[in-house]
Amino acid sequence: MKLKALFALLAIATIPFQGFSEKAKKVSSLDFGPYIGGSNYFGDLTEDYQPLWNKTKLAGGLICRYNYGPYLTFKGTALYGQIQGSDKNFSNDAYRTRRNLSFKSDIVEFSIQGEWNIIGYENTRTSYGWSPYLFGGISVFRFNPKAQFNYIQGVSDPSLESQNGQWIELQPLGTEGQETTKYNDKKRYALTQVSIPLGAGCKWQLGDYWAIGFEFGVRKTFTDYLDDVSTIYVDPIIVGGASGPMANALRDRSYEVNQAAFDNNEGRGNASLKDWYMMGGLTLTYRIHGGRTQCFNF
Numbered sequence: 001m002k003l004k005a006l007f008a009l010l011a012i013a014t015i016p017f018q019g020f021s022e023k024a025k026k027v028s029s030l031d032f033g034p035y036i037g038g039s040n041y042f043g044d045l046t047e048d049y050q051p052l053w054n055k056t057k058l059a060g061g062l063i064c065r066y067n068y069g070p071y072l073t074f075k076g077t078a079l080y081g082q083i084q085g086s087d088k089n090f091s092n093d094a095y096r097t098r099r100n101l102s103f104k105s106d107i108v109e110f111s112i113q114g115e116w117n118i119i120g121y122e123n124t125r126t127s128y129g130w131s132p133y134l135f136g137g138i139s140v141f142r143f144n145p146k147a148q149f150n151y152i153q154g155v156s157d158p159s160l161e162s163q164n165g166q167w168i169e170l171q172p173l174g175t176e177g178q179e180t181t182k183y184n185d186k187k188r189y190a191l192t193q194v195s196i197p198l199g200a201g202c203k204w205q206l207g208d209y210w211a212i213g214f215e216f217g218v219r220k221t222f223t224d225y226l227d228d229v230s231t232i233y234v235d236p237i238i239v240g241g242a243s244g245p246m247a248n249a250l251r252d253r254s255y256e257v258n259q260a261a262f263d264n265n266e267g268r269g270n271a272s273l274k275d276w277y278m279m280g281g282l283t284l285t286y287r288i289h290g291g292r293t294q295c296f297n298f
Helices: 002-023 094-099 158-163 236-243 245-251
Strands: 029-042 057-069 072-086 102-117 130-143 146-148 167-169 192-205 210-221 276-290
Touching (some): 072 130, 158 245, 192 276, 236 245
Parallel strands (some): 029 072
Antiparallel strands (some): 029 276, 072 102, 102 130, 102 146, 130 192, 146 167
């Protein structure tokens, strides 16, 4: 009887703690807000497939989080950024000096991701917490590489003089012989593609409704043409015959720096490695639904 009485006493004593624990439980909530940060890339126009951090460009967009529980968040993003690369960044490399290629491209990305809150993210009104997290998912993105055309008097085709200094879209030109008579099986790369976002971050609950965070992620793509550079130099007669003199002018730009033109089939890029791009930044979100705590009724 004494043992039963002791168990009963312990059960009664734990009721307040059970109520407190229940208050700390988080229910689902929906957060929404802006994302601002930077974007970058690595590929054929960077060194050893490493990004040049001083070439990071401004990026931004919107983020929506559905907090399913302390350890799992589902996230949707709509982001815009810009990436760029240039052989001029490597003036000590003789091959790059001669190749003299460059590009820039806007990136528009829509993604669905899952976040694993490593230590549990309590964002209730009674427990303003924080957590580092890892994320992964799938993205659809749009890109469109362009190069700035430089007209060289006495070297460039005279019909192109009016386009001096303009940014020219590269994909329609087929600079590596895409869809020409000889390379008809080599299709032009699609400008809308799928990527796999992977990264890490940390977020903090500031109050009943607001939260801030920081994250950095890389995007694994399935294309080697973010920079329009991948395989070999193709005969200028073939490229020019299919796409005109501008295609030839941007196919081999060695003439702009008084270098010898590249031979047919000479390496232009490294097709064995795909290009990547990166997005990183700060988030500020506002609770637009849910997130109320639950308590026991006594």
